[in-house]
Each structure stands twice: as structure tokens, then as C-alpha cells.
């Protein structure tokens with residue numbers, strides 16, 4: 001695992017192909033840490049001019065859906081980040097392949113889509129960096145798993161690592177583990193938000209105002225994560241320190257155990273990984289259609 005101080009990264013364009021929430025999270029993180037100049041960031045979207053105008057005014061980036069400009073940026077940018085939904089990936093990669101020269105690096109954040117399928121759809125052995133970030137990248141607290149195709153040289157690896165180190169923690173993994181990682185850190189923020197929704201609702205049902213219940217929940221989650229990080233103690237040890245014998249926490253944990261909380265979370269992570277594999281398999285099928 002690696003988290004490094006931000007360094008100025010690039011004096012050339014980085015293209016985000018697909019300008020949705022994940023692209024915005026990375027762009028916001030990169031720009032706020034000054035690792036790229038905003039006028040070196042190009043965001044391409046299929047249709048929504050409104051969305052591009054919003055991104056231009058928010059971050060000062062270049063945003064376009066003009067077909068000619070788009071082709072020009074795609075042909076000439078050393079790094080292209082694929083950030084569209086999986087369902088749009090096959091058509092996009094087929095169109096992108098003929099535009100690329102061998103040294104352009106493709107960075108994908110698309111869940112499930114394997115390096116092999118990407119190279120197949122592009123029709124060439126492009127250097128590919130397959131990643132799985134999460135939306136906390138927008139505040140520099142992302143967690144990103146990274147796998148490289150063998151065509152990515154040392155310079156390319158460093159470049160990709162710099163992008164994601166600037167927006168949080170990175171870890172290089174075997175591509176086969178990417179779906180499990182998606183189940184933990186790619187989708188993980190949603191599970192924590194869901195838990196927070198439930199805690200806030202419980203506070204309200206118990207008579208706390210929304211604002212108080214929200215503040216208490218946020219600080220509790222933040223404090224618990226920091227405790228694990230800063231004390232070096234594992235979550236089970238820290239949990240035991242909160243849980244007095246026969247006390248209120250024990251009573252609460254017993255209710256979670258009755259609901260098979262631990263195994264339910266594991267089942268959710270596994271289902272997430274399985275769904276990522278299903279999405280990957282659907283995209284692999286496109287290779288033969």
C-alpha cells in the first residue's frame with residue numbers, strides 16, 4: 001500500500017472519456033492537489049452539454065462533446081481514462097482502437113472489464129492500466145486497486161500510480177483479485193453510507209433531531225476509522241473495548257448477530273464481486289459478436 005505526497009504530474013493532456021461521478025471524483029482530487037493543471041484535463045461526454053458546462057465552470061477543465069475535437073484529443077493525449085458505464089464500454093473501445101498509437105496509455109476504472117477484453121475490443125495490445133477506485137478520491141481519501149498489462153512500461157506505471165496516489169491510497173494487485181477488491185473498496189463506501197442511513201434513522205426514531213443524529217453518526221464513523229488507523233489495533237480488539245460485559249453495546253451486538261450481520265456483510269461483498277464478474281463476462285461476449 002502506498003500513499004505519497006502529491007507531486008506535479010503532467011504537462012500534457014489527460015482525457016477522461018465519460019464525465020460522470022467517478023471521473024469527477026478523480027478530477028476534483030487531482031486538481032485540488034495541483035498534480036495537473038485544469039487546462040490539461042479534457043472531459044468528454046457523449047451528449048450532455050449541460051454536464052460539460054457544469055464541469056468547465058466548477059474546475060476550469062476542457063469539456064467537449066464535439067466529434068472532431070473529441071477525435072483530436074483521443075488521438076493526441078498520452079493518457080486516456082475510460083470512465084463510462086460498463087454497458088457503453090464495448091462500443092466505445094471498438095471506436096477508440098483505430099485512433100490510438102502504441103504509446104498511448106489506457107487507464108480504465110470500469111468494473112468487471114478485463115485487460116484481455118479491453119485489448120480485444122481495441123483490436124490491439126495497447127498498454128492498459130486496469131483500476132478500481134472509489135468516490136472518496138474526490139476528497140483525497142480514495143482507495144484504488146491497480147493492475148497493469150505487460151505492455152505498460154516503468155514510466156507508464158509511475159504515471160498511473162501518480163494519478164491515483166494523488167487522490168488517496170493505492171495498491172497494486174493481480175488482476176484476478178480485482179473483483180474481490182471491488183467488493184471491499186470500490187463499492188464499500190455505499191455499505192458504510194447505508195449503515196449510516198440506518199443509524200441516523202434510529203436516532204430520529206428515538207427523538208433526536210435530524211441534524212444531531214447525522215452529526216453524531218458522522219463523527220462516530222470517522223472516529224472509528226481513525227481509531228483503527230491511528231492505534232494500530234484491529235477492529236475486533238477495539239470493538240471489545242467498547243463492549244462492557246452485559247452492557248448496552250453487548251446487547252446491541254447480540255441483535256446484529258441474530259441478524260447474521262458479519263456473514264451478511266461477507267455475502268454482500270461476495271455478491272458484489274460476482275456481479276462484477278458477470279459484467280465482465282457480458283463484455284467478454286462482445287468480443288465474439
Ligand SMILES: NC(=O)C1=CN([C@@H]2O[C@H](COP(=O)(O)OP(=O)(O)OC[C@H]3O[C@@H](n4cnc5c(N)ncnc54)[C@H](O)[C@@H]3O)[C@@H](O)[C@H]2O)C=CC1
Pocket residue numbers: 017018019020021022023044045046047048083084085086088092109110111132133134135186187
Ligand atoms: N461510482 C463509483 O463509485 C465507481 C464507479 N466506477 C466505474 O466508473 C465508471 C463510471 O461510473 P459512474 O461515474 O458512476 O457513472 P456515470 O453514469 O456517472 O458516468 C458515466 C458517464 O459516461 C458517459 N458516457 C457513456 N458513454 C460514453 C461515450 N461513448 N463517450 C463519452 N461519454 C460517454 C455518460 O454520458 C456518463 O456521463 C463505471 O464503469 C463504474 O464501473 C468505479 C469505481 C467506483
Ligand SMILES: O=C(O)[C@@H]1CCC=N1
Pocket residue numbers: 111182186187
Ligand atoms: O456499482 C458499480 O457498478 C460501480 C463499481 C464500483 C462502485 N460502483
